[in-house]
Amino acid sequence: MSYGMLFNWARPSIYxxxxxGGPTFQLLFFAALGSYATNRSPAYFAIxxxxxxxxxxxxxxxxxxxxxxxxxxTLPAILATPANRVALFAGRFMPFVLxxxxxxxxxxxxxxxxxxxRLAPGSLAVVGLALLVTxxxxxxxxxxxxxxxxxxxxxxxxxxxxxxxxxxxxxxxIPMNELPxxxxxxxxxxxxxxxxxxxRQAADGAGLGQVGGLIATEALIGIAYAxxxxxxxxxxxxxxxxxxxxxxx
Amino acid sequence: MSGSRTxxxxxxxxxxxxxxxxSSEFFILLTFISPLIFATLAFFLFKSGGGTAGxxxxxxxxxxxxxxxxxTTLFGCGGAIAWQRWxxxxxxxxxxxxxxDYILVGQTFGAVVxxxxxxxxxxxxxxxxxxxPLEATFPLILPLSLLxxxxxxxxxxxxxxxxxxxxxxxxxxxxLLEYPIWLVAGLLVPVATLPFWVRPISWLLAPTWGxxxxxxxxxxxxxxxxxxxxxxxxxxxxxxxxxxxLVFVLAKARRDATLSLQ
Numbered sequence: 461m462s463y464g465m466l467f468n469w470a471r472p473s474i475y476x477x478x479x480x481g482g483p484t485f486q487l488l489f490f491a492a493l494g495s496y497a498t499n500r501s502p503a504y505f506a507i508x509x510x511x512x513x514x515x516x517x518x519x520x521x522x523x524x525x526x527x528x529x530x531x532x533x534t535l536p537a538i539l540a541t542p543a544n545r546v547a548l549f550a551g552r553f554m555p556f557v558l559x560x561x562x563x564x565x566x567x568x569x570x571x572x573x574x575x576x577x578r579l580a581p582g583s584l585a586v587v588g589l590a591l592l593v594t595x596x597x598x599x600x601x602x603x604x605x606x607x608x609x610x611x612x613x614x615x616x617x618x619x620x621x622x623x624x625x626x627x628x629x630x631x632x633x634i635p636m637n638e639l640p641x642x643x644x645x646x647x648x649x650x651x652x653x654x655x656x657x658x659x660r661q662a663a664d665g666a667g668l669g670q671v672g673g674l675i676a677t678e679a680l681i682g683i684a685y686a687x688x689x690x691x692x693x694x695x696x697x698x699x700x701x702x703x704x705x706x707x708x709x
Numbered sequence: 710m711s712g713s714r715t716x717x718x719x720x721x722x723x724x725x726x727x728x729x730x731x732s733s734e735f736f737i738l739l740t741f742i743s744p745l746i747f748a749t750l751a752f753f754l755f756k757s758g759g760g761t762a763g764x765x766x767x768x769x770x771x772x773x774x775x776x777x778x779x780x781t782t783l784f785g786c787g788g789a790i791a792w793q794r795w796x797x798x799x800x801x802x803x804x805x806x807x808x809x810d811y812i813l814v815g816q817t818f819g820a821v822v823x824x825x826x827x828x829x830x831x832x833x834x835x836x837x838x839x840x841x842p843l844e845a846t847f848p849l850i851l852p853l854s855l856l857x858x859x860x861x862x863x864x865x866x867x868x869x870x871x872x873x874x875x876x877x878x879x880x881x882x883x884x885l886l887e888y889p890i891w892l893v894a895g896l897l898v899p900v901a902t903l904p905f906w907v908r909p910i911s912w913l914l915a916p917t918w919g920x921x922x923x924x925x926x927x928x929x930x931x932x933x934x935x936x937x938x939x940x941x942x943x944x945x946x947x948x949x950x951x952x953x954x955l956v957f958v959l960a961k962a963r964r965d966a967t968l969s970l971q
Binding site (some may be wrong): 472477478481485486487488492493494496497498499500614616617620621624625627628632634635638639649668 | 733734735744746749750751753754755756757758760816867876877880881884885887888889891892897899902903911953
């Protein structure tokens with residue numbers, strides 16, 4: 461229920477332009493730019509962006525799911541309940557992970573039909589697992605951004621910044637080894653980098669044995685962001701109670 | 710209303726809107742930060758393909774800057790009338806003695822002028838971080854190119870403002886139309902490399918000619934006379950279309966008593 465109420469884009473008139481139309485043109489834009497600038501196959505950019513577009517659902521969705529409680533004035537009521545905070549917090553992940561997967565699968569289908577994306581035979585399961593873990597990690601950083609947004613005037617500023625940073629730092633369009641050292645360090649600390657690499661390798665035919673490490677690393681990064689988000693949420697709740705700023709906007 | 714009073718009204722609203730946008734974190738991101746991220750991304754892509762000459766850098770910086778201008782125009786103008794509704798000022802502005810379309814012109818020009826700060830930001834980015842040479846092959850034509858681009862994008866912004874108001878979720882249309890115009894207008898990828906059927910679409914878009922006018926004056930071989938002329942012609946067409954749409958929208962809103970409804 462909270463998904464439908466708090467996720468502003470959950471109605472078709474916003475969902476279709478934003479989560480179907482936007483990713484469609486993002487894929488086409490980067491496939492055209494990337495292949496023009498580097499002479500690489502459009503499929504390379506299509507795969508990177510097909511994974512990255514899940515961030516639109518994960519990062520923006522989770523930011524809204526947490527920050528909108530405050531903006532809609534429901535945060536005090538939620539925090540007044542004795543509900544388990546872990547369940548309250550974790551329960552928000554599932555719809556956004558599923559939505560992120562849906563957007564990403566649509567983008568893969570688009571890449572398959574128009575941009576030459578091909579998956580090695582038998583690689584579907586590993587690609588799917590890597591994708592699922594990547595979307596979870598992305599949703600986790602969205603949760604952290606949502607928790608941060610409880611203290612900000614404009615929460616979507618950070619959400620925009622995170623999705624743009626993923627485009628730049630995580631090997632979505634530029635291979636990691638072509639980035640300067642400091643950008644690689646940033647990329648390795650963000651979700652997506654390891655998961656996307658796992659998706660790329662699995663798409664080329666690598667098995668779970670070869671990409672298992674990358675998937676595990678991505679999962680650990682996602683869990684770390686989720687724990688950080690929960691800790692911040694709890695800290696902000698206590699701080700807001702102590703300072704009577706729960707409903708201050 | 711005399712010409713000088715009209716100009717004063719438009720310039721006041723333009724400046725007022727620039728100041729309002731400066732207080733918005735979202736527009737700061739859209740105008741200053743997003744073009745730098747896309748410029749960096751494009752630079753590494755071109756570097757990966759072996760193209761890092763000074764002219765390539767300038768091409769990328771101008772293209773990424775214009776991407777920011779388009780985003781600011783799209784989001785700043787797309788929600789212009791809707792914001793006035795939410796803030797409760799639409800009825801006052803429509804019923805004021807000044808013509809409402811002049812106010813809207815000022816508002817949309819404010820968004821476009823604000824967006825052009827993004828080009829300054831990306832040029833500074835290129836010079837400071839990548840040693841980009843700051844030069845123009847036709848420096849005397851460059852101000853005219855900039856003016857032409859601002860006028861045509863401002864008029865397009867007005868058309869966007871008057872048409873987007875018919876759609877309940879204008880921001881969603883903004884999310885939809887950001888990437889396709891970046892692509893079709895040839896801001897980072899030449900239109901000539903796109904499928905042939907895309908080209909006629911690009912000719913109808915102000916960002917195409919605005920970009921060509923600015924690039925022509927900075928790195929072009931010939932003065933961009935055609936592009937500058939097209940900017941002004943399109944500006945007139947957009948303004949007339951926007952005015953007709955505005956009259957229709959306002960008449961309908963008055964008739965249905967929905968002017969202040971959200």
